[in-house]
Amino acid sequence: MGKVYVLGGAQTDFERNWNKEGKNVIALLKEVVQDGLKNTNLHLADIKELNKENKIACFVGNFIAEKYIEQGHLGALLTEVDEAFYGMPSARYEAACASGSVALDTAASKIRGNEYDVALVIGFELMKTVSAKIGGDFLGRAAYYPTEGEGIEFPFPKLFGRLADELIDRYGYCEERFMENLAMISAKNYGNAKRNPYAQTRKWFMNQEQANLRKTKLNPIVGGRLAVSDCSQVTDGAAMVVLVSERFLKNNFVQKKPVLKGYGHRVAPMTFNKKIEESRGKEYILPWTRQAVLDAYSRAGMGVENIDFFETHDCFTSSEYAAVSAFGITEPGKEYTAIERGLTQLTGSYPINPSGGLIGGGHPVGASGVRMFLDLYKQLAGEAGGYQVEKAENGMMLNIGGSATTNYTFIIGNE
């Protein structure tokens, strides 16, 4: 089995509204491909050459372009970006908000199996073509639509609001203290985003007090106990990562590049009710999320003590809260001990979402997995600029689809 190296990549500026700019999906893909190739020192001529030898392929992550932009067949869409993509193996991979990760995982397996030398992994979503309400309904298809999505206004905030309820119930938290913890997560991610030049909210105001002031005019409730400040953003954007084989790296580059060390992929019951039923009486509310983390640790031969920083899927503050124990930073039910002591802050011993995550950075659904992976790369390569963590030898990401239904983890690190 071959090793999988990460050459780098690019993301678009998540502050941009492509609909307002009057630009289409081809313009979005062109930019991310051009920037991704430029940042990895690859040229379209190289791509053509590799394609002649059948040593390159494309993996496109996207959730639901059919709804947002009336477009399917997204792997083939790259042929509209440039002629260099004519004839290239390319397909779209989908697992709701974990679409980017399933594209990455497939790409990695093709490199590992020595079938291709170079894999271009591109995740994207254009979400600002419709109102938040209609978009919320589209996203409901990541849950079981007939019972959890259809006819329900903003289904996902409600599902993750139920996760917050379950956390309080199962671990017997004081509600006030728990909600304050969620506000700390929100304020941290907005704060980190201020340091990230690609983050959607980099100019927005948010602090812990504002995040904890729920049920107000400017921070209304959107699902259960969760308010606007607990939610990730509606975002337009794309991200690209280039994975390469050991042979390709050694032949073309002198510098060292991070390597993929482990991954995990577990699927939990589709509906939130069944998730809760299944895990009743167990330690973890989301046992398959935890299992995906353990699988990655086991494949990498590592434990939480070896991980220097994390990017997690904070689609809501409650999901980052649960991720703290899923990563093994604390025992389940004790997440607040890490949050309150500042362990997950940028300068803490287990920084979570130095990039700002989905809450601060933005969440173009199909791009998020690839964006997290890119952020792991940036930290490991020392290219994270203002949000660079002090120690970056190994980083881990957790990308989830649906209500923690598809769970994907990756560990990449320096050799």
Place this chain on the structure above:
Amino acid sequence: MDIHTITVIGANGTMGCNIAGIFASFGNCKVYMVGRDISTVENAALKAALSVKGDSILRNLIPKDYSQLSQCIQDSELIFESIVEDLQVKREINYKIAKNVQPWQIVCTGTSGLSIENLAGCFTEEMKQRYLGVHFFNPPYNMTLCEIIPGKYTDRELVKELRNYMEQVLVRTTVEVKDTPAFLGNRIGFQFINQAMQYAEKYKYNGGIDYIDAILGPFTGRSMPPIETADFVGLDIHKAIVDHIHMNTNDYAKDSFVLPEYADRIIQAGNLGRKAGKGLYQSVEKEAGERKKYVYDILKGEYREVYHYSFPFAEDMILELRNGNYGEAFESLKNNQSEEAKLCMRFILDYIVYALAITDEIGGIPSDADDVMAAGFHWIPPLAFVEALGGRTETRKLSQKYLSEKILNKIGLERLFRQVDQSKYDYRKYLRAKP
């Protein structure tokens, strides 16, 4: 620098209220909002919270009236004066501030172009070191630019620390500018806008105002066409700015700051732009609640429905931009020999060259011009525009081809372009695929 308590004077005004919001939110400062009467200031506090989308800051906003001014000042580390742009009125209030401050405090005046040197005259020699101009752009939550204008005596260390505070804590983009009329951003921006207004008169037989705006639409790097921007800003404010620059500067583009006669007529009639419901443009309600956009026809001297111009060069550019072909979009512009394409090109190059020349003249560096235009206007910044046009050699050549002899004789094109560096801004996001 650590700032906990500030006083904003003139906090019931648009700028004062928004500035209070920025300090109370990002800075988490306690802000005494001083205005003429408590109830209007209370209302301004609500607006300030709304402007930063944060109701938690209401706790930080303390409405006060002028009877409590000296107490507020004495309790503050920073005093931000943001009253009406009138030198005499500003001097009076600055004298009042001067009576109540001590050298451990900082005094900022919010002005879009009055002389800092003159205002500093209200203070003792010692306090002059703690006094400077700070020009926020409206609305500051979206426009992050702050021009920092030190006076002759302002302490350099204070300037450095304040800039750092504004960038790190208040999430501002700061540019230090010299105490020159209208400073940097407005000088560059309003040159472009006013010149467009002048050309509207020159081309009144082609349609005038909406004709020029159609040539300089969002596909050239601004979300709003220039003459419509003047309407949005307010024609009285536009007039005050360009008159001030025209009277007090003497650069090669001085004549482009002369307000065209038709604009003066519109102002005289009280049609001050969008805030007055009527100006250079007017939105007219037709039957069934449908609104139509009208424009002042300079030739006819009356308002008419806007024309829907269709210029082949603009259509081509928009199509290319829609598909992300930026190079091709500008090739269409360069290759098109129509009067409209040439006008468009001349305006773009004029903008780049004037921005570089003025920044140079007032002792700034080219990237300052980028910062002011990107963060103060959301316009494609000049250095980024150079890249969009194909780089500095190409842009210099185009300038030689398109700009008038009069301009070329007065500026050292070679030298100006030699200073041009890579922009830190991405030009792509500014170029909209929209007419």
